[in-house]
Amino acid sequence: MNTKPPVPEAPGSAGGPAAPLLEVRNLYVEYLTPRGPAQAVHNVSFSIGRGQVFGLAGESGCGKSTIAHSILRVLRPPAVITGGQIRVDGADVLKMQDAELEDFRWRKVAMVFQSAMNSLNPVITVGEQIDDVLIRHNRLSPAQARERSAELLKIVGIESARLKSFPHQMSGGMRQRVVIAIALALNPALLIMDEPTTALDVVVQKDILRQIQQLKAALGFSILFITHDVSLMVEFSDNMAVMYAGEVVEMAPAREIFSNPIHPYTRGLLSSFPSLQGRRRKLTGIPGSPPDLVNPPSGCKFHPRCTRCTRLETEAAPQLTEVTAGHWVAYHDGLRLTEAAA
């Protein structure tokens, strides 16, 4: 069995010959508070290959969005990145200065923010808002920008006549599409989607995700997909990581996590959602609430809420270990469990 902590090769990256598009290594992010630093992201490593979708799952406050924002270096005070590496296409994001970052953001990595449909300016037409990005970053003339904006709207399935619409004249789903069009305006290599569909109903949600999948196939970008909806993620991602209290507790190909979850937290998360097919079963959920990140629990951070906890968990923090090919778990019992299952 393979153990090379603290940096596991992320699943998916080992297979490809080329370097992964995004590589996050031993990332630490802290929020400074009067009580001391809160460890929002604690030694997180993963990578995303070209054209792949990587999912980050976990409950509110586990650090998913913090990771997304630190890739763009747009976390606002009192956040501080206190260690690690973030590489996008070989470029070291954490070494960049403000001027470099300005060029890097949106051109290399674009983001669809949480509640993105509210991030449109209500008093400017959507066309002008797409034009803005193109004129600012690509130095297009207003006429050229308008042409490209129409193209972008068409790509996300909105007729170009709606360029003259104001955000309040569109439905939530349409606004979401506009935001995605803005994100794709500069052909980014990586698209970060931070809970992009949480505010939409399931039908529209499905529709938009299908469209993104098609766009990804056509344009070839990679996606970092963040959600707390695990079933959605399993369907949409190639690989995924489950986070708890700022740490990755399990990382594997999405289907593998769905069919063979090992970490008790992952199991709890999966049993919190009803499945549409198959036998009816009781939803168990996870008792308790997320831990205090200023004074996190000793050992495995999940142990106060865990039903399968042993003394070992309360004392030593388990390391991410590859239990089967490409399946990493931070769980002392993980090894024994998989062997028992085999």
Add this chain to the structure above:
Amino acid sequence: MSNSDSRPRPALKLPGANALGTLLGSPKAQLGFVIVLVFILAAVFAAALAPGDPKKYVGKPNQPPSAQFLLGTNPQGKDVFRQLVWGSRLSLLIGFGSAVLMTLIAVVVGMVAGFYRGVVDDVLNFVMNLFLVIPGLPLLVLLSAYLKPGTVTIIFALAITGWAFNGRIIRAQTMSLREKDFVAAAVVSGEPGLSIIFVHILPNMVNIIVGGFIGAVTYGIMASTGLAFLGLANTADVTWGTNLFWAQNGGALMIGAWWAFLPSGLAVALVAFGLALINYGMDEITNPRLIAERNIQSVLRQARLPRMRATPVVPHEH
């Protein structure tokens, strides 16, 4: 994963976050408080600090500062130091008194106009515009000339001419806040309008009201000083303004007796400066991001890293 080593970490900690601590923690506000407090203490303890009647003739006119007369004597042979210290009493009283009155009128008129809109707003807004377009100083001069001169008159006149500016700001903020969901929720739950105004809307604009109040104090002190300098106050009172009036009256500027007018003029400027600094500190209370920003910059300084807009990277042991 674990904190494997136990080496001490650099202090990545923010100072306390209560409102008073924040205000006192801001260097700008600290300086402002010290300045304003010095003048308030001088006003309260005037009798101990500069004993004697400031209106009394104490020596030859226009004597420069000396051991006997700390700031010299003015053209009327009065002790300038006494005048400065005793003058702070009425000047500060007029400043704060008129600011309280101005803020009260501005809050009530502004919030009622902004909340009820319609005809109410039309009328109140017209009144506010009226007071905004009437040139303040001439109206002040008129009021002061026709009313019985005195402290209450001045306070009243200042409040009448000065409230509309803040009233407009508060009206605008009320109009914006009343569209928020929490106000809509209060409306549909059947709360009466006045309760919505004072329980839900007012606390959300305390920063604007306090900021406006501090600005109003400055306006009150400056304007009352200006009026007194023009001779439109009771010249028998001792204020910084009347001090300037008497200095001008006796030709202090012409004969180069700077000590006669500089202290009171400087006092007005310093109090205004101190109040402005306190206002900066207020910004930080109502916008905690500003504190976070300031503290992050100090963390960067400690780590000898340059300032930047992007999320800073401060590597340290884990």
